[in-house]
Amino acid sequence: MLSTPITEQARQQEWDTICTIAMNNGFPLWIIYNLKNKRIKTLKAKNIPTQTQRKNWITLMYHSPLIHKVINLFKSTELNIAFRTCNTIYNQLHNRSPQTNTDSSGIYRLQCKTCDKSYVGQIGRSIAIRYLEHIQYIRTNIPVSAYALYILNNRHEYGSLEHTIQLLQACSKGKMMNWRDSFYMQVLQQQNLLTEKHKTTEPNPLYALGNITKQHHTTRHTLKTQYILG
Secondary structure (H helix, E strand, O other): OOOOOOOHHHHHHHHHHHHHHHHHOOOOHHHHHHHHHHHHHHHHHHOOOOOOOOOEEEEEEOOOOOHHHHHHHHOOOOEEEEEEOOOOHHHHHOOOOOEOOOOOOEEEEEEOOOOOOEEEEEEOOOHHHHHHHHHHHHHOOOOOOHHHHHHHHHOOOOOOHHHHEEEEEEOOOOHHHHHHHHHHHHHHHHOOOEOHHHOOOOOOHHHHHHOOOHHHHHHHHHHHHHHHHO
16 A cells, blocks of 8 residues: 555545454554554665766767777776767768769769759769760750750750769769769758759658758767766
8 A cells, every 4th residue: 555656645545444444343453553654664764765876978989899899998987888870870861062073973963054953863983974975965955864854945054074063972873872862852952953853752851860060960969978978
């Protein structure tokens, strides 16, 4: 009754019921009260708060099992170790600065010289070769690509290799390239820089997690570290 998680009103009703049953059966009430007092003392003794020290935590980046050798250095201290991964959505999908290497494969951006609207594509070859292919489609009036179709239909102009194409992120063909292609398309769409026919449907909230500025990411990590260390 005393340790059962019930309200005070329910506990009092339970106690009245016990006393009534004891009286109806000729059982001395003083014994019931003594048992109740002993039980209260026992519960109080178990609930005496003990002074404990607050644990201090530090977080380490988990790169490989070799990190456990670093942990051994902290065994003689009062610090507790926690791990965090480097393979996060932010690291995989965040909007990196455009690269200038046109010999690499990966996710690229073609920009219209007239209106600054952009087309995002992917290629497993050199993006410089892909640029020449797009330009060839425009010059021969064959709108095979979405970029060539946009330039021809709107009678816009294209620029030189250096001013038209940008390597957004170097990567190899595969699922990761497809994911990054979709990510950069949504980034440009949210900035209203994507061509109309190249726009995607509703924004993917998963990609939104990766679209974080480096400053905001660093600030959030700093505040989290301060919270952990107290």
